[in-house]
Amino acid sequence: MNFKFFDKLSQDFSELLSDKKEYNVVIEVDKEGNMKSFTAHSVVLRCHSSYFDKELENAPTNKNHIKTIIKPNISAPLFEIILKYIYGGIINIEDTDTKTIYELMINANELELKELSRKLESYFIESKDSWLRTHFSLVYHSILDSNEFKDLKKFYNDIIVKYPNLIFDSGDFTSLQETALVSILKRDDLKVEEIKIWDYVIKWGIAQNPTLPADSKEWSKKNFEALKITLQRCLPLIRYFNISGEDILKKVKPYKKILEKQLWGDIIQHSISPNKPITSIVLPARIISNRGLPSRTISTPELPSRTISTSELSSRVNDPFSTIINEEHIAELSSWIDRKSTIYSSSNIPYEFQLILRGSRDGFHPKTFWNMCHGHAGTIVIAKVAGTDEIVGGYNPLAWDNLKSGWMKTNDNFIFSLKNGNIRNSILSRVIDSDKALYYHFSDTQDIYGPKFGSCEFMIKSKASDFIQDKQCWCAIPTLAKYEKPIRTTSKRFSIYDYEVFKIINKQIPNCTIR
Incomplete structure (x- = not known):
């Protein structure tokens, strides 16, 4: 028979954190003015975090055999929460605002506290999906290049596929980092009309150049060049040859100076004579809808019948009760x-x-x-x-x-x-x-x-x-x-x-x- 006393063990280690007698590590966090020093024990840090294990190998040691680690990118209040977790295995986020919890998750991942990071990742998906949608730009950019956060990436990829307008029309869309926007534009399954994607890209590019005149008719050659440079990674990802001739003239033509001359000539030629060969790269049309699934008609007592696809029906069964x-x-x-x-x-x-x-x-x-x-x-x-x-x-x-x-x-x-x-x-x-x-x-x-x-x-x-x-x-x-x-x-x-x-x-x- 095993007797387990985890609560008492957690309490003892939490008290050890407050004991200044035998510490051998000092961790300095936050920037000047807010900088704070925490004392800790190398054996505890190494046990919980491979990050600290590597840092302590190279950390300088003073004459009292105390090593110092400097982490200016973590705030003192956040690091205090993390340190209490490392020693006592307990996190209390009941009265913590959501953005702070998000920063806690990102920092836990950086410090290779995988158990905490994954727990908070699950917490966000299960309890804070509305916040995740609202702060798409902030979170998506943070996790895009990480090898972790696989569930969060799946959460966002599902949104990109099913509800791209929630991203493009969100209040913080123009603050989306370039790498994140490029990642989205590369998708063939982005279910948005191509001319709307063009509009969103132009909107994003203009937002990155706040000194541009409000009316594009007043733009100089230098203004167009600035926008072209800003969008140099985005413009090749637009499916120009899937935009109607009417929309080309109405919405693309005013910004033709940001396009290469050969491309613009091919766009015009294709809109007039779609069967003539062109030299520009033609990207495949995006998959706006899934035509491979049959449709079925569902009636409700209080609504007239309407046709919905099997895929839509399936997604409704699995919908959360509320977003x-x-x-x-x-x-x-x-x-x-x-x-x-x-x-x-x-x-x-x-x-x-x-x-x-x-x-x-x-x-x-x-x-x-x-x-x-x-x-x-x-x-x-x-x-x-x-x-x-x-x-x-x-x-x-x-x-x-x-x-x-x-x-x-x-x-x-x-x-x-x-x-x-x-x-x-x-x-x-x-x-x-x-x-x-x-x-x-x-x-x-x-x-x-x-x-x-x-x-x-x-x-x-x-x-x-x-x-x-x-x-x-x-x-x-x-x-x-x-x-x-x-x-x-x-x-x-x-x-x-x-x-x-x-x-x-x-x-x-x-x-x-x-x-």
Whole structure:
């Protein structure tokens, strides 16, 4: 029989970290002004980390036989967490913000603390997938050239293949490192129209040259040359010969000076006479859709039949319940529906949140909302604001109806902002003008408007018929408010990063609609 006393062993080693009597290593971390020294024991460091094992071989020793290691790229608070893990085998991240946990994972990998690094990698994929999507540029560049983080790479490769717009339309797309952008552009399975890829590449290139005039018609030869140099690794990866002649003239021609003369001549020739031979390299067309799989028709009681592919059906079965909210949010929203003064515990949530629509899966066209949500009552709309940690939304006990128009009356509506990332507190705002709780738009305006709560206190809208494109969504602070209080601190309009609509199902009475 084995008796194991790991808790006591962990406690003893944690106390050893505080013991200054027999240390033989000093580790200096952080930069000047914030630099801090930590004492440690070489035998413990070598045991846990092959990185420290190698560093200690070459570290200088002073007259007291103490070795010094300098790590200016790790902050003191982070290294303190790491050192406590090395000695005690315990990490507490409960009150730690997500970006700090991410930096902890990157530093753990650098220090070859593989167990910790892999544990945090799993934590992000399982619990922080929304944060990973929002901070694509930051994370993807960090892991791209690493031999580790295989699960995170798979997570991002799946996003690139399935939902490339979430990358290109994210708030930090223009901060994407060149190596990461090139890696994406090389993909043959990038499911985006080639002219849109061109637009994104131009947008990225211009963002790297902030001194360029806003109007390209005012650009000098030197301005075009600067953009050409910036995009020298990206331009050869565009599939120019898969862009329509109309788009070539409208969108590519204004920037023809950044292309080689031979290439531009071949592009024009191909658009006029596609069968004539050209000398430029012709890259294969990207695989926009999988034509090898058959389609099947699925009907639901409340929606008209629509055709979806077998691959889409398979992906839906394996979809996470949400890419935006977590179980804690569900408990909070459920308590608001029931007008409870305290939040339900995770084990006592009375409702199931059944996904009806997800923008990144079903599309961001306003008409998609009205078609897919038509007939569904007792729903919650949840949207992630592009470029921020904000999650906003609204609850509607009534049925969405794409044939009705005008003001809808209900006493049970509410709008909200959920705590997330840097947003420390949730905001609940109940309807106060029940006669104007919601507004259903006429069918001829459903190409622009999605759900609208009150006088635009929460509204999803796009003049471009794409909610992630043109910053027309709004949480207004109107003079004659229909809800108790604003759910954002600004009236500034925004695009959304993703949005979801859930039907609220009573677990005790599954067929009961919550109103």
